[in-house]
Amino acid sequence: MQRYGDEARRAREPVLGLYEEVFNHRAFTGRSGTMFGFEGLGSVYWHMVSKLLLAVQERFFAASKEGADEDIRGRLGRLYYRVRDGLGFNKTPGEFGAFPTDPYSNTPKHAGAQQPGMTGQVKEEILSRFGELGVIVDQGRVQLEVGLLRAREFVARPQPFRFLDVHQQWQELTVPASGLAFTWCQVPFVYRLDPSAEPELTVTLEDGSSQTLTGLMLTPELSAELFTRSGRIRQVELVVRRSQLFSD
Incomplete structure (x- = not known):
């Protein structure tokens, strides 16, 4: 627009009009004229939104790896959470057209959420959530990069955390104040600010022994123990500063 100025502005409406005349896209109803409730333009496809979410996250971490400046990473992070805010579980039941935590294919503009079930969105959500928590696998090694994690995720007071370990036994640990916990490969990860x-x-x-790593990356051998759920690793603890987290 800056390059072409008024010419681009004048051409916009005629081009849009020609596009509508040729494609009549507002009348497109997807796979058939009887499926507009499930397919077609006018629907919010939750799987597509989650794909966009994962793509933005990948660009955020790529920018960090490439040494992009703080402004670019900050913009990508804000865009990521803007997309995240558009997903179903951040919607009210009225907006989503169903219980927002239930997986659905899409929500058309004239009706509630359609096609319940475990859609492809679930896969992207699992990947993006672990990315938010900073779990990255690079060249067969587990790296913890918390640049997209927000401070609001850390608890203010100690809380119990129950999990199912690799031996299929329920265990419980205490999440410290200014901490958070989750499991990955059925091994508890505890973060502390x-x-x-x-x-x-x-x-x-x-066996009760421990290894301290300053590079925030597991060795290939320890990573393999996690991947195979061998039971050799009891817990992974990460200590970070608030300045390492994403500031929104």
């Missing part, structure tokens, strides 16, 4: 500590990664093994 500490403004005075240097960032470090501690792996506690089944």
Whole structure:
């Protein structure tokens, strides 16, 4: 628009009019004229939104890896959470047309959510959620990169956390204040904010011994123990500073 100025502005409406005349896209109803409730323009496709979410996240981490400046990474992060805010579970039941936490294919403009079931969105959501938590696999190694994680995810007071371990036994640990916990490959990961500590990664093994890593990346051997759910790793703990998190 800056390059062509008024010419581009004058041409916009005629081009849009020609497009509508040729394609009549507003009348397009998807696979057939009887399926507009499930397919076609006018529907919000939750799977497509989740694909966009994952794509923006991938660009965020790529920008970080390439050494992009803080402004670019910040813009990508804000765009990521803007897309995240558009997904079903952030909607009211009235907007979504169903219980917002239930997976549906799409929501057409004239009706509630359609086609319930485990849609492809679930796959993208799993990948993007672990990305938010900073779990990245690179060249066969597990790396923890929390640049997209927000401080609001950390609990203010200690809380219990129950999980199913690799031996299919229920376990419980205490999440510390200014901490969060989740499992990955059925191994608990515990994050803790500490403004005075240097960032470090501690792996506690089944025999009670531990290994401290300053690179925030597991060795190939420890990564393999996680992937295979061998039971050798009991817990992974990460200490980070608030300044390492995403600031929105």
